Amino acid sequence: MQTGAFRDIRNAPANYTILHLHKCFKFHFNVIYILVIMDTTGNIINKAYSYKDVEEKWYSFWKENGFFHSEPDQRASYSIVIPPPNITGFLHMGHALNNTLQDILVRYKKMRGFNVVWIPGTDHAGIATQNVVERQLAQEGLDRFKLGREKFIERVWEWKKKSGDVIVHQLMKLGVACDWSRQRFTMDEGLSIAVKEVFVRLYTEGLIYRGEYIINWCPRCLTALSDLEVEHKDEDGKLYYLFYPFSDLKEGITVATTRPETMLGDTAVAVHPDDPRYKGIIGKNVILPIADREIPVIPDSSVHSDFGTGAVKITPSHDFDDFEVSKRHSLPLIQVIDRNGKMTANAGKYQNMDRYKARTAIVEKLQKLGLLVKVEDYKLSAGRCYRCSTITEPMVSTQWFVKTGTLAQHAVDAVKEHRTRIIPIQWEKSYFEWMENIKDWCISRQIWWGHRIPAWYCDDCKGITVSTETPKACSKCNSPNIHQDEDVLDTWFSSALWPFSTLGWPEETADLKYYYPTGVLVTAFDILFFWVARMMMMGLKLMNDVPFRHVYIHAIVRDEFGKKMSKTKGNVIDPLLIIEKYGTDAFRFTLASMAAQGRDIKLSEQRILGYKNFINKLWNSTRFVNIKRLEAGLNPPFRQSGEIHLNNSSENPIDAWINKKLSDTLSGVLDALENYRFNDAAAVLYQFVWHEYCDWYLEMVKIHYSESSDKATLENMLFVHEALTKLLHPFIPFVTEEIYHILGNSDSIMKASYPDLKQPVKSDRVSETYVHDIDTVIEVVKRIRNIRAECNVPAASDVDMSFAGADEKLSLIEKYSTYITKMTHGKNIKLHREPLTIKGTAVEHIEGLNIYIHLSGVIEPSVEIQRLDKEIGKLQPELEKYKYKLNNEEFIKKAPQEVIEETKQINAELRERYEQFNVSRKRIEELLK
C-alpha cells in the first residue's frame, strides 16, 4: 500500500460509502483498522475537514432563514453600509479583506445582542460601466452615438441585469451576513430621487453652481474628470526652450515648456516681479512666433525664477496655473486643442491635427525659424485618466460644481470634535490636510450612464430651471421651449449619499431614525477622499449628523512587488481561487490575522495554509469531544447559563484552569475587537484553541476521564468547546456553524450570544490555587520532556523519576502524579525532602523543586555534566544583566516599585536555578571521583 493511496481514501468526502481509514498502516502486518465516527444525524465525520461540503450548505441556510435580516425594534442598533462595489467589478483581495472585516464586526455585534443591519448594494460606476458597454458596441461595429442616448442606456441596463450581480454572488462566497432584502443600487428609483433632491436643495442654497472653469478632460472618454480621477506619474519627456522676440525683433525672451503645441494659445509671458534679469521688460510685448500675435510680458509671483529661464509662457486654456494667472491679469483665453485632443481653428494651419503630431510639427517649424533654443530631457508628470490611461487635457469649459468651503469645514469639525473617529488615528492628518485644501468639486460628467443633471435650459430666456420633477416650462419666463442638461453627475455624488439614501431618505423613515448614523465605515485609504470625505460633507449637510461614528481604515492588498493589484497590470491573485484551495474560513482567518499590517498586505499562501491547518485542528478536536459527548450521552445546553464560573471549589482543577484561560481569551477578544485590532483577536483565539485547549486541556481530560469517568469534566469540556466555537464564529462562520450542530445544537450559532463578561467572572482562592497548580504541572511536564529529548531517551520507554523539595511542592506532585507520569512516560515517582545524588540521573530545577530523571544506562555522568554546563552557560549572561540592574542605584531610586519587585523576583528565580544546577554539577563530579 502506498502513502498516496492512503491519503486519498482518508480525504474522501462524507458521503463516501467506504468508511474512512484510521491509523491503518502497521509496518510488518497489513492490518487495517477502520474507525467510524458519526455525528448525530448519522453522517460520517471526516478526519480531515472538508470545507467544500460545509460552506454552501450553511450560507443558504442562514439566508433562507432570514438570519441576516433586521427590522427596527427596542434593542440598540448597529448598522454598517457596505462600500458598494462597482457593478463592473470582480471580487479582488481588497473586497475580500474589506468585507471579511465588516462581517466579523457584524456577526460579533449580533452575538453581543445588538440589532445589526448590514446594508449591501452596488454602484453604477458611471465611466467604468459605460466603457465596458462601449467596448461591447465596438465589437459589433457600433458606438454610442450611432445608437443614440436612449438605446444606449437601455443597453447598459441590459448589461447590468446580466452581469451586474456577479460581484454580489462572489461576496456571498465570503459568507457575508448582509441583509440582502435591503440590497440597493445607486441608480435605483429611491436613490435617484435622493440624488435629485440633494441637487435641488444644494442648488437652491447656492451650494451647487454652474461655472466656467478649467477642468481635467479625457479626450477618449470625452468627459470631465475630477482632480481625483486623474492619476499622475513621472514620465520621460522633453523641455523645449523657445525664443519669443520683442516686437522690435532685436532681442527677445526665452521660455521653457514641456508642451510646445500649446504655444499657439499663449496670451502672455510671465516673469517673477523681483527677477532682476527681467526688471526692464515687464510691460513690453513679445511676438508670438507662428501665430504672429503680440503678447505682453507680465509680472506674477507664482513664477519660479530658478526654473528654466525664469520666464513662463502663459496658456490659460490648457494649463491649470496659467488659467489662474490669466484670471489675475484678465488675459484672454484662446483654445487651441479641442475635446478630441485635436488642434482647433485657432491653431491656423495646424487645425485638426492631433495634439502630439502638432507638437512635432510646431517644433520643426520653430527650428526652421531658428527660434528653438535647445531641447533637454525632462521628467514630467502627466495626468492620465484613471479609467483609460489616456493623457488628460486641461480644458476650459462650463461645468457644475459643488461649493465645498463650508461643507468641508463642518466635516473637519466633526472629526476634530471626535463625533466621527478615524481609526487608526494617523489618517486624521491626511483627512484634515485634504479637507483644508479642498477645491470646489466638479460634479458634471459628459457621459450618458448616470444620474442626469436635473437642470433645464430655456431656449428663449436662457434661464435655468432646476427641479426634481421634469418641468413643463421655464421657471423664469414660462416658455415651453426648454431642454435638459445633457450631462450626468459624478458617480461619487450618489455614493456620497449612500449612508442615508439606502435608508429611505428623503422620506423620514423608521429605518433612518433607527439605523442612522451607522456604527462604522470600513474602507481602504485609497477612497478616503473620493468617498469618505464626501459622505461626511453630505451627511452633515442633509442629515445634520455624521454618517458614521467610526471610520476604520484598513490596508490595501498588494502583490509581491508592493504594487496595487489591478486587472490591467495582470498581477491579481484571485480570492475565489484561494477559497477553492483553502476554504473560506481559512482565508478569512488569514485576512483577519493580517489586518494589522501597515498599509500594504502582501499575501502569502504559506500563511493561509497555516490557518487551514488551524481549522483542521479545530475540526479534529471537535471530533474528539463529540466522541466523548456521544459516549456519555450529553446534550446541550452544557451549562445552564453562559456564565464562566470559576468559583466552584468542587470542580476539577483542570476545569478551573481552562475556564480561567477561556475567560482571559474572552476579554482579549472583546478588547481587541472593540478597538478594531482584528489580528490580536485572531492571535488570542489561535493561541488559546491550539496551545492551551488542545495541547493541554484535552490531553488532561483524556487522562482524567480514563481514571475517573467523570461526566462533570466532560460537560465542562463541551461547555468550553462550545464557547470557543462561538468566539470563533465571527471569524470563521462556516466551520463553527457545522461544529455547533455536531455538538447537538439544532438552532444556528448566529442565534447564540457571545459569552458575556457582564456576568462577572468570580474566582475564589481554591480556583486560583488550581490554576496555579496546573500551570506548575505544565511547567514540570515541559522540563521532563525537555530532558528526555535532550538525553535521547526513546519515546516509548518509561523512566523512573524523583522529586525533592518543600512539602508543599511535593504534595502537588503527588496530587497530580497521574498527569505527570502519563504526559511524560514516567513511572515510580518517589518524593524526597533532601536533594538526591544518584548515578545516571538527569536533573532539572524549577522554583522550589528538583526533578530527577533516572536514566541509568542511558546517560553517562560526564554527558550530564556537559548538559548542565550548557544550562548554566545560558543562565550566566542573564544573571549578569539582572545583577547590574539591581546594583544600579539610579534604577532602585527611580524605577517604579512594581518593576523593581518584578526584577528582583525574576532575579531570585534565575539565581535559584543557577545555584541548583551548580550544586547538582558538583555532586555528579564527586560521584565520578
Add this chain to the structure above:
RNA sequence: AGGCGGAUAGCUCAGCUGGUAGAGCGCCACUCUUACACGGUGGAUGUCGCAGGUUCGAGCCCUGUUCCGCCUACCA
C-alpha cells in the same frame, strides 16, 4: 518638492501607553501514542536599517541619515 508609511529570526509579518525580543511557515532531532502526520514532542535561529541623543531603562520617545513604497503638489 512636501506629507505619510515601511526597514525586527531564512520567509511573511506581530509587538497597544518605553520595563527579561514574539507568531505562522520553513529548518534540525525524535515520533504514525487510542481527535488530528493538515498531527505530537523537543530544539536552533535576531548588535529590532545606520549614527547620535533623552532616560535608571529604548524595537518603541527625540534628532540626523540610508534604502524601499505610497499619497499629495502649479517648477512651466
